[in-house]
Amino acid sequence: MSLLMTDAVKGKLVLFVVLGVVACVGSLLPTVSSAAQSPTARTARMGRKSHVARAVKRSVRARAINAEEMQGLLKRDGSHPLLVNYWATWCDPCRDEFPDLVKIDKQYRAKGLDFIAITLDDLADINTAVPKFLREMKATMPVYLLNVADPEPAITSVDREWGGALPATFLYNNKGEVVYKHFGRIKADELREAIEKVIDNKQRECHP
Amino acid sequence: MKKLPVISLMIALVAIAIAGNARTNSTDVPAPPAIGATIVDFTLPDADGKDHSLNSLKGKNGTVLIFIAVQCPVSNAYNERMEKLAQDYKARGISVVGMNPNSTEPAADVKKHAEENKLTFPILKDNGNKIADSLGATRTPETYFLDANNKLVYHGRIDNSRDVSQVNSSELRDALEATLAGKPVAKTTANAFGCSIKRA
Numbered sequence: 028m029s030l031l032m033t034d035a036v037k038g039k040l041v042l043f044v045v046l047g048v049v050a051c052v053g054s055l056l057p058t059v060s061s062a063a064q065s066p067t068a069r070t071a072r073m074g075r076k077s078h079v080a081r082a083v084k085r086s087v088r089a090r091a092i093n094a095e096e097m098q099g100l101l102k103r104d105g106s107h108p109l110l111v112n113y114w115a116t117w118c119d120p121c122r123d124e125f126p127d128l129v130k131i132d133k134q135y136r137a138k139g140l141d142f143i144a145i146t147l148d149d150l151a152d153i154n155t156a157v158p159k160f161l162r163e164m165k166a167t168m169p170v171y172l173l174n175v176a177d178p179e180p181a182i183t184s185v186d187r188e189w190g191g192a193l194p195a196t197f198l199y200n201n202k203g204e205v206v207y208k209h210f211g212r213i214k215a216d217e218l219r220e221a222i223e224k225v226i227d228n229k230q231r232e233c234h235p
Numbered sequence: 236m237k238k239l240p241v242i243s244l245m246i247a248l249v250a251i252a253i254a255g256n257a258r259t260n261s262t263d264v265p266a267p268p269a270i271g272a273t274i275v276d277f278t279l280p281d282a283d284g285k286d287h288s289l290n291s292l293k294g295k296n297g298t299v300l301i302f303i304a305v306q307c308p309v310s311n312a313y314n315e316r317m318e319k320l321a322q323d324y325k326a327r328g329i330s331v332v333g334m335n336p337n338s339t340e341p342a343a344d345v346k347k348h349a350e351e352n353k354l355t356f357p358i359l360k361d362n363g364n365k366i367a368d369s370l371g372a373t374r375t376p377e378t379y380f381l382d383a384n385n386k387l388v389y390h391g392r393i394d395n396s397r398d399v400s401q402v403n404s405s406e407l408r409d410a411l412e413a414t415l416a417g418k419p420v421a422k423t424t425a426n427a428f429g430c431s432i433k434r435a
Contacts, residue, residue: 113428117308120431147428149398177395177404182426188266190391191428192374210264210373211431 087158089146089170094181097173100143101185103203108225110135110142112213113185113195116156117148120212121194125164127215131222132168138226142168147193150174200225264434267371267390270423274385277366279334279359282346289332289385292357296328297382297414299407301393302367303333303358304375305340305348307430312397313376314352320393320408321356329411333358336367337375338435364434374429380410388420392427 092100103109112128114121132142144166148157153172161170175181182191186208189195198207198221207221268274278288292298301317304310321331333356335345342360349358361367370379380389389410394402406425413420 115428118430119306120433176401178428179392179395179426182428189426190373190377191426192431193428194431211434 087161087166089148089153089157089161089172091150091153091174092145092171094173094175094184097145097171097181098184100145100171101199101203103199103201105201107139107141108201108206108222109199109203110140110218110222111197111199112142112144113147113193114144115147115193116152116160118193122160124194124212124215125160125166127213127218128168129164129166131215131218132166134219135222135226136167140222140226144168144170146170146172147178148172198222198225264373265368265371268387270387270390272387274370274379274381274387276385277369279361279366280342281357281359282342282349284342287357287359292330292332293381293383293385294324294328294330295383297330297380297388297411298385299324299329299331299411300370300379300381301331301333302336302361302372302375302377302432304335304337304430305344306337307375309397309427309429310375311352312399313393314354316393316399317376318352318354318356324411327415329415331356334361334366335359336361336364336372337433338364339433362435364432367432367434372432374431376429378407380407380414382414388414389423391425392429395425395427397427 101109101111110131114125116122128142128144132140136142146157150172157170157172173181178191182189186195186197186205189208189210192210194210194212196209196213196218197205198218200206206225207218209218274289276288276290278286280286289298289300299320303313303317317331317333324331333349333354335358345358345360348354366372372379376393378389378391378393379387382388389407391406393407394405396402404425406422409422410420
């Protein structure tokens with residue numbers, strides 16, 4: 028078999044195996060941007076640090092997205108489970124639960140959980156009330172502001188059972204399937220339990 | 236014979252899927268009644284403690300039930316629109332009834348809020364969110380339009396935006412107009428972001 032392989036094919040095979048290992052190990056590390064990924068452990072650690080620094084800096088500003096972009100964010104490529112929290116600064120239970128969510132982000136991001144927060148604040152608040160609240164919360168997760176003229180298609184695309192009540196929290200496994208959802212203020216212990224399960228599943232898949 | 240293990244596996248997978256689904260949702264709110272379902276008469280007190288039944292408040296051409304709140308900014312953004320709706324349709328035989336389901340907002344607050352915001356339609360206090368539960372309501376504002384026979388013909392938002400300048404579709408008014416014209420309602424449900432009902 029190997030006699031029939033050209034060097035180019037062998038090269039591709041080696042690259043494929045190496046990429047597979049990197050992807051598997053990468054999925055256990057915190058989210059690192061492609062630029063920060065490195066084959067050595069030392070630079071990977073550095074990359075992780077700079078990623079955290081960037082995350083802190085970035086999270087105080089929310090990025091406006093449309094419904095299509097939101098659906099893109101919810102898609103999974105098989106590497107990380109995803110936690111999504113829909114909230115707004117005008118929503119009292121959202122504000123009340125946010126410290127718990129920041130703690131959960133800090134606790135699980137290093138274990139491979141992606142977490143994004145999507146605010147339904149007005150676009151006019153994107154540079155005022157939203158970053159002010161995120162700074163107060165010391166939020167570290169990426170934050171987006173869903174800017175749509177008609178919320179109906181976005182709500183329905185997320186979950187048929189959801190009528191749009193805030194806050195709402197969804198946990199997806201690494202295949203993009205909803206494994207846990209909660210409408211109203213989260214129960215932190217219940218959410219942690221669901222996250223532990225989905226993280227365990229991911230690790231089993233990575234090390235069969 | 237070969238099919239047996241396959242069938243067993245399928246049954247097992249279905250069972251797992253059902254059990255899995257049951258675990259994914261930690262919300263206890265029942266599903267809302269289907270469009271076309273008849274809403275059973277109920278009685279709730281107003282902010283002064285006086286009881287009113289749905290049938291005593293209903294309009295001859297229908298009734299709009301709106302779950303509203305004292306402190307929810309989305310519900311409050313609709314105060315003027317809700318009052319205008321009540322005024323516009325009073326003479327046309329459709330009554331508007333507000334219901335406050337929040338355990339955090341006592342009757343005294345509901346009364347004060349209605350006075351301050353000049354809400355003249357009746358507002359009932361849904362103590363223990365019993366009616367919110369039976370109608371599967373999850374947020375404020377959330378509306379249910381019942382026809383003259385208390386059949387649910389529309390459930391959902393008032394319109395597409397809490398910002399009145401951004402409104403370009405008014406599903407609730409469309410449902411009222413269709414019903415008054417004797418036509419079927421084109422869009423029977425529509426969602427919008429709102430405040431979670433603070434259940435007891």
